[in-house]
Amino acid sequence: MTERVAGVRLAPYTTLGLGGPAGAFVEAGSSEEIVELVAAADRAGEPVLVLGGGSNLVVSDEGFDGLVVRVASRGVEVAGDLVTAQAGEDWDALVERAVREGRSGVECLSGIPGLVGSTPIQNVGAYGQDVSQTITAVRAYDRRAGEVRDLAAEECGFAYRHSAFKDDLGRYVVLAVTYELAGDALSGPVAYRELASRLGVAPGDRVPLADARAAVLELRAGKGMVLDAADPDTRSAGSFFTNPVLAAARAAELELRAPGFPRWDMPEGAVKVPAAWLIENAGFPKGYRRGPARISTKHTLAMTNPEMVASTEELLDLAREVRDGVLEKFGVTLVNEPVMVGTRL
Ligand SMILES: Cc1cc2nc3c(=O)[nH]c(=O)nc-3n(C[C@H](O)[C@H](O)[C@H](O)COP(=O)(O)OP(=O)(O)OC[C@H]3O[C@@H](n4cnc5c(N)ncnc54)[C@H](O)[C@@H]3O)c2cc1C
Numbered sequence: 308m309t310e311r312v313a314g315v316r317l318a319p320y321t322t323l324g325l326g327g328p329a330g331a332f333v334e335a336g337s338s339e340e341i342v343e344l345v346a347a348a349d350r351a352g353e354p355v356l357v358l359g360g361g362s363n364l365v366v367s368d369e370g371f372d373g374l375v376v377r378v379a380s381r382g383v384e385v386a387g388d389l390v391t392a393q394a395g396e397d398w399d400a401l402v403e404r405a406v407r408e409g410r411s412g413v414e415c416l417s418g419i420p421g422l423v424g425s426t427p428i429q430n431v432g433a434y435g436q437d438v439s440q441t442i443t444a445v446r447a448y449d450r451r452a453g454e455v456r457d458l459a460a461e462e463c464g465f466a467y468r469h470s471a472f473k474d475d476l477g478r479y480v481v482l483a484v485t486y487e488l489a490g491d492a493l494s495g496p497v498a499y500r501e502l503a504s505r506l507g508v509a510p511g512d513r514v515p516l517a518d519a520r521a522a523v524l525e526l527r528a529g530k531g532m533v534l535d536a537a538d539p540d541t542r543s544a545g546s547f548f549t550n551p552v553l554a555a556a557r558a559a560e561l562e563l564r565a566p567g568f569p570r571w572d573m574p575e576g577a578v579k580v581p582a583a584w585l586i587e588n589a590g591f592p593k594g595y596r597r598g599p600a601r602i603s604t605k606h607t608l609a610m611t612n613p614e615m616v617a618s619t620e621e622l623l624d625l626a627r628e629v630r631d632g633v634l635e636k637f638g639v640t641l642v643n644e645p646v647m648v649g650t651r652l
Pocket residue numbers: 322356357358359360361362363364378394419420421422423424425426428429430431432433476479480481482531532533534541543544545546646
């Protein structure tokens with residue numbers, strides 16, 4: 308088993324480049340190691356943070372006073388349409404392989420950073436696809452029961468950027484994920500208007516898998532949403548705020564403040580509002596700066612640490628200013644998408 312190291316700074320393990328030291332840090336190279344480490348820490352009453360690619364984490368300047376288990380288990384097994392990947396596999400490498408092998412279902416999720424084991428946590432999604440559409444099972448260590456369980460997709464409580472895992476964060480450690488990726492040379496119906504227009508097709512059309520991946524990567528890079536060491540706008544945790552979903556009564560209130568605001572209709576009169584629109588119209592344009600933290604110059608939803616000199620608190624001060632500005636102007640409370648460790652918005 309890999310050794311525990313004390314005092315490792317977490318900043319280099321996150322895409323924001325933020326976060327103080329870990330009480331102890333260990334890399335786990337297999338499911339068995341992950342379970343052993345987490346179970347032993349639980350028995351000893353030691354707090355545990357499971358770390359994937361660190362692309363959806365905001366870690367406090369004080370760090371994490373406990374054991375950080377970095378997931379590094381590898382392996383992919385294929386049985387017909389079912390592809391099972393260990394939690395430590397790189398997500399985009401799996402997508403690239405699926406596209407190369409002619410398997411449809413995750414091509415629009417190209418270029419999303421992070422590891423396979425994190426994809427069910429917030430039901431990773433983009434450009435009209437999310438992993439709830441293809442996940443059939445999740446193997447996880449249930450820390451409460453002290454046993455490894457195979458959860459069917461229906462037990463995962465998937466919703467927009469949400470799941471039962473995020474509801475009860477820390478209870479389950481994902482060990483492996485099974486996706487159903489049917490052999491098909493074509494993408495799923497292109498659901499997202501911007502992607503359809505980039506591909507020169509109508510929404511609902513299907514395109515060769517490689518074309519879908521290339522177009523998604525291009526669109527994402529244009530928004531600073533593909534990690535690139537040369538692009539300071541990618542020193543982020545992706546979208547910092549989720550798109551708020553307002554019940555009918557709240558939507559009517561917003562209509563009074565912002566007649567004709569952009570929206571996507573949801574069941575029962577609810578509407579989803581683009582957080583980026585709220586932010587920009589509350590007076591926070593792309594590139595808006597507060598000290599060393601900045602809104603991405605390419606994407607309003609990304610809070611960035613462009614020169615890698617901000618502290619976590621400085622980044623959060625920017626996010627708080629944005630959240631408070633939107634609340635004051637529109638009466639809508641934005642909620643953070645990344646997971647906060649040892650701090651809060
Ligand atoms: C540039 C950029 C673009 C992004 N674009 C998108 C996007 O388009 N769509 C989208 O949905 N997300 C996006 N994200 C967010 C992020 O990439 C995803 O949420 C990703 O799944 C996080 O994976 P990770 O391995 O980095 O997780 P981490 O950041 O390491 O962890 C995130 C959370 O999951 C927990 N966790 C990690 N691994 C496990 C495990 N094996 N078992 C249990 N819990 C675990 C952690 O404890 C933490 O709570 C983007 C991020 C960046 C930086």
